[in-house]
Amino acid sequence: MIYYTKPLANSIYYHLKPIIPRLFQIWLRRQIFFRKISLFHNIWPIDQQAGEPPVFWPGWPENKRFALILTHDVDTAKGMHNCWKLANQEEELGFHSSFNFVPERYKVSTSFRHYLDENGFEVGVHGLNHDGKLYESRKIFKNRAERINTYLKDWNAVGFRSPAMHHNLEWIHDLDIEYDASTFDTDPFEPQSDGVRTIFPFWVKENDDHPGYIELPYTLPQDFTLFILMKEKTIDVWKKKLEWVAEKGGMVLLNTHPDYMNFEKRDNRIDEYHAAYYTDLLKFILSNFKGQYWHVLPKEIAHFWRSNYNS
Numbered sequence: 584m585i586y587y588t589k590p591l592a593n594s595i596y597y598h599l600k601p602i603i604p605r606l607f608q609i610w611l612r613r614q615i616f617f618r619k620i621s622l623f624h625n626i627w628p629i630d631q632q633a634g635e636p637p638v639f640w641p642g643w644p645e646n647k648r649f650a651l652i653l654t655h656d657v658d659t660a661k662g663m664h665n666c667w668k669l670a671n672q673e674e675e676l677g678f679h680s681s682f683n684f685v686p687e688r689y690k691v692s693t694s695f696r697h698y699l700d701e702n703g704f705e706v707g708v709h710g711l712n713h714d715g716k717l718y719e720s721r722k723i724f725k726n727r728a729e730r731i732n733t734y735l736k737d738w739n740a741v742g743f744r745s746p747a748m749h750h751n752l753e754w755i756h757d758l759d760i761e762y763d764a765s766t767f768d769t770d771p772f773e774p775q776s777d778g779v780r781t782i783f784p785f786w787v788k789e790n791d792d793h794p795g796y797i798e799l800p801y802t803l804p805q806d807f808t809l810f811i812l813m814k815e816k817t818i819d820v821w822k823k824k825l826e827w828v829a830e831k832g833g834m835v836l837l838n839t840h841p842d843y844m845n846f847e848k849r850d851n852r853i854d855e856y857h858a859a860y861y862t863d864l865l866k867f868i869l870s871n872f873k874g875q876y877w878h879v880l881p882k883e884i885a886h887f888w889r890s891n892y893n894s
Contacts, residue, residue, distance in 0.1 A: 649828060649832055650835065651876040684706065708743050718751055
């Protein structure tokens with residue numbers, strides 16, 4: 584079981600974050616990234632241990648080689664504004680995804696939520712207000728979980744992802760969900776860097792008062808890491824990891840942020856990258872893996888796992 588112990592440095596950072604200039608925030612995270620990358624090159628972006636399939640693994644439906652799940656965390660009002668463009672680009676290429684919204688940080692578009700529900704996408708909840716304090720204490724989590732459950736019910740959502748990928752899989756039982764997506768196979772650059780070391784979903788068993796749920800770790804590096812911190816100018820890291828996950832027959836689960844995507848014909852700001860990188864990845868998948876992947880929404884893969892492989 585993965586528990587959450589919040590380092591003092593993280594706690595101080597999130598308390599000071601509202602007054603730290605964005606430029607300095609990114610500079611600081613970039614310094615931490617480049618100090619760590621030489622230490623963890625043997626497990627990032629690929630951790631070989633994570634490729635081991637579960638015991639008695641039955642394989643994906645329709646004899647597909649691997650599963651493909653696309654998700655987006657919408658952190659800010661700017662990201663909310665970009666969601667329409669992002670969804671339209673995916674539809675044009677034949678893909679669908681889930682959009683995770685922060686209920687009490689910005690106004691979540693009701694019309695867009697309805698559009699997603701009616702057009703084969705999915706809506707999820709992304710924390711409550713994205714202030715880094717959700718896991719400060721058991722009391723805070725329980726109090727916020729009540730409000731999060733209200734949004735889950737109102738939005739007819741069954742999935743959750745914590746901001747900044749903080750997680751305590753025991754506490755998450757408080758949420759009325761079918762799946763959580765707050766973990767990763769390997770990502771030593773996240774504030775809480777304990778990877779689950781698998782590229783497959785897994786079952787988090789029930790506790791005393793709450794039912795179990797499915798955990799869906801992301802398995803491709805996040806866009807912020809690649810294009811904002813590393814300043815990558817290609818999608819080669821995504822390609823390399825995707826090919827490895829496909830080879831192992833795992834779950835390709837990508838998490839991107841419309842907040843950082845630049846859809847305009849202008850230079851990127853310090854916390855942006857060209858949205859074409861994301862569509863280039865989708866085109867790469869279409870060109871190189873056509874007919875090989877089981878492309879479903881997070882709620883659908885959670886239902887499959889619960890029905891067939893929840894032990």
